[in-house]
Amino acid sequence: MAKEVKPVFSIPTCDSCSKPAILEQAYSGRILCSEHMAKSVRKKIGKELRNQLKLPRDKDTTIFVAISGGKDSAVLLDSLVDRLGQRPDVTIIAGTVDEGIDGYRPPSLQCAQELCDRLGVEFITVSYPELSFKEMDEVATRIPNLTKENKQAPRMPCSYCGVFRRQGINHLAKKVGADYVALGHNLDDMAQTVLMNVTNGDLERTLRLAPHTTTPVDGLAPRIVPLRWIPEQEIHLYALHRDLPLHHEECPHAKGALRWRHREMVAQMEADVPGTRHGLLRMADNIKQLRDQVIDLGGAKARPAPPTPCVNCGELTSAKQCKACDLRALMND
Ligand code: SF4
Ligand SMILES: [Zn+2]
Ligand SMILES: [Zn+2]
Helix, strand or coil: CCCCCCCCCCCCCCCCCEECEEEECCCCCCECCCCHHHHHHHHHHHHHHHHCCCCCCCCCEEEEEEECCCCCHHHHHHHHHHHCCCCCCCEEEEEECCCCCCCCCCHHHHHHHHHHHHHEEEEEEEEEECCCCCCCHHHHHHHHHHHHHHHHHHCCCCHHHHHHHHHHHHHHHHHHCCCCEEECHHHHHHHHHHHHHHHHCCHHHHCCCCCCCCCCCCCCCEEEECCCCCCCEEEHHHHHHHHCCCCCEEEEECCCCEEEEEHHHHHHHHHHHCCCCHHHHHHHHHHHHHHHHHCCCCCCCCCCCCCCCCCCCCCEEECCCHHHHHHHHHHHC
């Protein structure tokens, strides 16, 4: 007679119901099934939206949602439509900046369009050449020569792309008269940015970190980041739970970027000491809060200097000429 085979592993069950768990939150000690994971994600987004998005009673609000075809911005748009889509005083418009990256951007644009069609949201795009920037594939091939001729020229494609993309998002937000710009940064992204700013000794950037609800930059629609407390892994699980159309590929120019090093570092630290990501983000919040308290006490100097229009393109900048114009000139020389 065949021996009874006992299972070696037993699947843990959710700590809120008896269904099989799909997620173990080391940082909170919770074990969750798909339904309760989704509930926890929705709850966190709801709380952040209440804190970050202040809808005036006497006028309509337009929210521009920067989407990429990837999971984070898909969850962001889906959640905003779910919560605010029925409100007659709120208009949600989504858009993507097309950097000109062959094999990566075209399929992700398709996913972004599909998501918008499904949610009934208007979808707009702008390409780098439309903003008088070179396409990223061309930038990447020209970097070795550029850095040979000019020691100051950035060495990584992302250093160009990040600057151009910010202008692209500003351009689209301005085009639709946005009152808010929503970005899909998750907890891992935010923690990496905080760590990068710390290792650069860059207090200014830490103070300028989104959300901008309490410290709007004059002339720019405040950025909101409703996913900022949700780990990347949970966003991914939630996107699958919602069956959202997703583009999974990584950008071919991402390798070697400094962010990757910080990504690895934050992931390693989180694995060793769960809660590290939350700690980094809380640290940035505390610094921002301290600045707000100093301003409240009359320390006007603690207020970030208001940006002024770039002498060349009119975009707001803290220097005479904006970074995008510097890089554009470098590329066109
Ligand atoms: S990884 Fe770098 S080059 Fe690629 S889209 Fe992002 S910022 Fe641009
Ligand atoms: Zn459950
Ligand atoms: Zn400029």
